[in-house]
Amino acid sequence: MQYQLKINGESRTVDAEPGTPLLWILRDELQLTGTKFGCGVAYCGACTVHVDGYPTRSCQTFVEDATEAEITTIEGATDKVAQAVQAAWREKDVVQCGWCQSGQIMSAIGLLTENPSPTDEDIKDYMDGNACRCVTYVRINEAIKLASQKLEA
Amino acid sequence: MTINVSRRGFLKATAAGTTALLVGLNAKGVLAAGTSAAVATGLNPFVEIDADGTVTVIIKHFEMGQGTTTGLTTLVAEELDADWDAVQIEFAPSDNNRYANLFFHAQGTGGSTSIANSFMQYREAGAAARDLLIRAAAQKWDVDASTITVENGMLSSGGNSGHFGEFVAIAATLEAFEKPAVKTPNQFKLIGSEKLHRKDNTGKTNGTAMFAMDVNLPGMIYAAIIRSPKFGGTVVSFDDADAKEIGGFIAAQVLPNKAGVVAFGKNTWAAFQARDALSVEWDFSVAETRSTDAMIADHKAMLDSPQFDANHEVPLASVAPVLANATKTIDAEFTFPFLAHAPLEPENCTIEPTENGVRVHDGCQFPTFTQPMVAAVLELDPSQVEVKTLYAGGSFGRRANATSDYNTEAAMAFAVSGGKVPVKLVWSREDDIKGGYYRPMSAHRAKIGLDADGKIIGWDHRLAIKSIVKGTPFAGMVQNDIDPTSAEGVAESLYNVPNFGIGLSDFQTPVPINWWRSVGHTHTGFVMETLMDMVATETGQDPIEMRLAMLDGGTANQARMIEAIKHVREISGWKKGDKRGFASHFSFNTCVAVVADVTVDGTTVKVNKLFMGVECGVAVNPDVIRAQMEGGAGFALSAIYRNQITLSDGEVYQYNFPDYDLLRNHEMPEVEVVIVRSNNAPTGVGEPGVPPTGPAVANAIFAQTGTRIMDLPMSKAGFDFM
Structure with missing residues (x-):
């Protein structure tokens, strides 16, 4: 499946299976490796990004649920x-x-x-x-x- | 300040044909200098100075957070009088001859030795480089070398001045002094400075620092492995029908050693999903099938008849007759669980084909083992295996093991994949928690004899634990059948104890075990310092005064420990009858003393504040030392509060952080550290903060409740923590 994501102010298109956590889209597909994998169960916070301005665990955010949102990673945290x-x-x-x-x-x-x-x-x-x-x-x-x-x- | 962890330095200089000054050890192992061309003839640089004046320090130890990049850079920059903010760092390549840890005679990081073994080596490299630049400037300016001053990366004499880079071409033609004069402590500007900031600050706060798991290579595939649920089990057969339904699944293969099945995917998530979808039939005929309770009972049974005397000056058998004359004895038994290291970056390794071999991308703690072990799996010569060291997201000992387990797994996965494309092996957190290489479980039993005056007349100490080093490449550490990492901290205690017999038994289990931040001291420190508190209570002595008296033997390390204790007594305002807890322990040549201020409300414990006194010789980076004391203390609290790995019919019960929870922000006490001013050679700080913290808290809980905690973690005694 193709998904359109808005990450750090840029529109990005990725090919991914539905249900893929945003974490792995960022790290493996978009090389935004500043966001880290620690537990995969939203229990350590290493994967925290901002979704519409709110700190969110990207390991428990499915790619299909993130298409409407403004996503900010550490690489785009510049305000x-x-x-x-x-x-x-x-x-x-x-x-x-x-x-x-x-x-x-x-x-x-x-x-x-x-x-x-x-x-x-x-x-x-x-x-x-x-x-x-x-x-x-x-x-x-x-x-x-x-x-x-x-x-x- | 930028951090460059690539091989930019002397390789770039070679390629560009510009001259760089390199100072390090030559093929004979003596200090020498040259241009980048000299690398080919055996010069291993510790410092490189480019024509543009850039200074790069080559770091022979890996950085897992303990501050090595900052520490080794401080040593060079101090002697060189470089501009601290402009100095860059680069990790050394795998090269056992050139970048060995001087204490191990092998390239590796561990035992809290990075600063201690590099202290003179890196300073002398900096001093030699400075001297060469001065002589070069004297030549260029036609002035006497004695008129030249060096400050912040600039040389000057009279009206002349210039940055380092302007003199490297001439300097590289001069002979370096083998033993250059180094500064005296009163000349230090950077060593001991409170103003230096960590060299890895920028990259680790903006997402650009490169860790092993961040490696992305063209054509790379991802691997995840299903391992035996019982340690020691092997694959009989597997079925990947369900994995084939997973999008992004590539293939699954049995590992050549039958320890697991690897699933390959187009990304990490696909590899994880496919791995989880595999069904595997296992052979458990030689696997561990016991449960934790049975293993504890088996450890305790071994205490009845110890196998070895760990203090060969005092055979255990000689202690019983002494204890028969005791007016009173103190008897105690302790148990400790398996513990996972749980570095926050789970184990991972990428192997990439190169023109004549492979490149291993790893937060590599022991290149000396990784290189030949990966080579053996791939049937290559070690020289065909290049190890590229990246930042490690923690280790606490996990990344230093004698089998290079996850490196060799990655090599096996690379081999069965066909070896044509890069393979990145990633462990999930569940793989890490369930994957072994734990701090070994152990049991201790002590009988301490007191005379009518309350003096200790003899001490019968027994412990059972699986040996970390026996049967591994570290087996050379074994002396008289004793693995020193088993009994360290009881053996060679700083206390003057007469008739101190130590009986050791090697527990056997297929569960793989490993050193865990402070190794044997993780349990021996707790046992010794709880026992000391019991003696103080039994004899009505102040716990600090009693220890000071028992350290009154005149050895250098006893004197250092006395200083650490007195310093922490002062900053904590300790008084006789204090309801706080005290413990002190000597490990990795460093003395740490702790006062724990604890509130107990029913069964709920709150550690309010820890006071820590440390004697670690010259404090190279005082703020890094404080950070290691804070971190070491917090690491200990996590373990003593609630962390344990338990087995049920040989299978690990815990799976991830929800049931192996790390210390959390709200649980962290205030920490006040006092560093003893010292001119002794620097000693370790990464581990020594761990051992005394647990018993200081346990002794405080006793002071307030009368409950002695002897079976770890403390949650087993019904305590909870806030």
Whole structure:
């Protein structure tokens, strides 16, 4: 089947079997490998992308359900909030292995877009679905606070 | 700052015909310099400086998040006085002779050794390059070398100044000093600096960092493997009728070793779907068929009559007569489950045909094993196998195993595919959780004898565990029948304990096992530090004062540990009668002491804060050390709270993160780390944060509830965590 997708502002046509998760379309067909595979059951958040602006697990989003949506991946995350989050991530030296971090960043952008001044509890609640095996949570939370300050300034 | 993980550096310079200055080891293994042409005659560069002034550090260890790319770059840039932000990195090719870990005599990353074994090697390469550039500039400017200063990638003398690149052509013609003078600690600008940021920051925050699973090659097909549900089972036959209904399915084949059936697909999803649709008949005649409870009982039975003395200075048999004279004994038994490493990037490997062999794309932890093992499967000479190392999405030991299991699986899949197109093997998370190579399960039993004054007079310690190294290429580590990774942490404890006998038994099972972040110390640290707390409680001593007294033996490592303990006591404000938990443990030549602040409400435990004191010699990158302590602590919490791999009739019960859940954001305590200022040679930090964290928390739970936790994970004792 052919599907038309709108990814990072561009229209892309892909050949895929119905039921194929968006994750594998991005990674295998479109070489947008910044979006990562961690569990395949929407339990770790490594595959998080934005669908119509909302952080969404691409491993549980079927290609046929994504044709009407605006999809943004880490490669297309360039708005003001994204820039503040990425800059804060670098300033706090959040990353270790890095495999979960695209998903963490996409979730953090979602959080700050919805709630520019989150409390510590807001951050922990919102980010709880994004697992980090290296356990960089201390710095993730510090970076989100820093990004929030940058955006307020 | 850009990160380039390709072989851009000296290969590009060769192709373009421009001169680059390379400094590294020559074929005789001594420090030397030359142009890119010298690579062919045996020069292995650690640093390359191009005509445009670009400095590239060649990283001989892989990066799994532990910070090696930042650390090795710091060492070179420090001595070179390079512009930190402009220094690039590149992973070394597979080359055992040239890029060996100096502690292993083999190319590999592990045992928290990257900085320790590279500390002088990479600094001397940087110092030699700096010296060559100075002599070249002296020649070019016709000035005395002593008048030249170097700063931020620029040389200057009087009115002359120029960037590194302007001098490489002359420098490459000069002889390098074999032992160049390196800086003294008071001259360090980058080593120990709090201002450096990680070299892998940019690529890992914008999606461009290349991991092995991100490899896409023209014509590539994808592979997924169905493996025996019971460890050690083999394929009898299979049926792919249902797989043929899956769109994108290409073919299915039995692996040559009969350990599984590989399904090929046009993409990862098709390969996964087709694999799941295969039905396979297995031969379980030599497979593991026991359940966890039976295996625990079998471990405990082995404690009755240990096979080996792990402390050959004190035979176990000599301890019983001593304990007969004890006024009091402390008896305890502990069990630990199998644990999966669960790196967030599941195991994967791509094999690509090349003109005269293959190229292996992998987050490769042990090229020294991967290269010949892939070669053996494909009946090639190791020199025909090129290993291209990419970022690894975590490892925690999983990617370092003596069989290079997923590399050889990929090689088998490539072979049965016909070997004409690139094959990417991808493991699902279920493959990873159910796939073995676990931290081995184990059981410990201890009997500690106290005299009337509460002093320890003897200690009978027994443990049963499957050996990680016996029967593998690492078997050379075995001494007097003892696999040192089994008993490390009990054996060679820093505490002065008289009559300390250690009995070890090697458990046998077809379940493949492997080192898991901090290896033997994952269980021995927990056991030793819980026992120390029990002795302190029994004898009414402050747990910290008691340990300090037992470390009073005057060895260098005891002195280091005392410093780590005193530092953490100070930052935590520890007082006698404290209701927090304390533990300290020496591993990978590093001393870590932990105070755990815990609240217990009924059976619900909340770890509020961990204070960690670390003595790891010279702190090359203090912030990376803190990050490794934070990460090591969190990694330990995940395991002690709830992680376990259990077997039912030989089959793994857990399947994915819903029942092997990693520590979550809201569960992470605050962490405060104090690094002891030290001029000792640097030691490891990737693993040593793990061992003392679990027992510090367990001792805090005891302090508050009176409950001792001896069977891991803690959820077995009815505790839950928030």
